């Protein structure tokens with residue numbers, strides 16, 4: 001019985017298992033995703049990126065021009081619309097596997113096509129679409145209420161800009177949020193403004209927990225910080241525990257630039273996979 005091909009990669013230490021599956025022949029159940037992402041009983045990752053031909057999976061918006069679709073799953077098995085760090089890793093994979101000629105092409109996602117550019121140094125710029133301010137809400141961390149700006153980057157975010165050091169926050173327990181405002185859950189970002197074009201951020205991701213980076217979260221953080229300054233365009237670096245990315249926010253458009261790394265490739269044991277059901 002042949003194994004199942006996989007690659008392991010990360011973008012600023014937000015780590016993923018890639019599953020090349022052009023014809024969508026794998027049955028990607030929540031149980032299989034959760035086991036694969038488990039750091040003890042599986043390979044360990046924050047999420048799964050299934051590499052599938054758009055024509056083989058009826059999942060994204062129908063106006064997609066992308067040949068390849070990023071079927072993203074969170075570590076708990078749930079489906080999310082977009083992953084900014086994942087799409088960089090996905091784009092680099094497509095070029096290195098000879099599936100896209102590069103350097104620029106669209107990638108299909110549940111949030112719509114994301115145009116990417118793979119640079120000579122193998123960093124990737126992603127056109128992330130609009131970062132839309134949708135209101136305000138509150139996150140509760142350790143009993144403390146932190147007001148935040150809600151931002152839609154294709155997936156939902158609540159960004160709390162804090163005066164005190166985000167490194168001091170205890171994120172071991174899941175922060176709480178208003179489920180009436182975010183019935184589908186939300187990614188929570190905690191941000192310090194270090195300068196007019198420099199932020200520091202920690203993130204507690206929907207469907208995962210605290211991660212060392214979140215690409216859509218960094219775009220949301222820059223959009224929220226600009227909004228709080230009374231402007232809606234600008235650029236900033238964002239330092240996260242896993243490294244640094246660069247973000248630009250314009251009217252109806254935003255970009256994210258950062259690294260994409262591969263660490264391993266191999267085969268999953270098919271009997272293990274089948275037994276997970």
Ligand SMILES: N[C@@H](CCC[C@H](N)C(=O)O)C(=O)O
Pocket residue numbers: 014047074079080081082083084085086155156187205206207208213214215216217
């Ligand atoms: N890590 C990602 C975001 C992944 C999806 C998120 N957890 C959600 O449920 O919306 C990124 O880099 O953007």
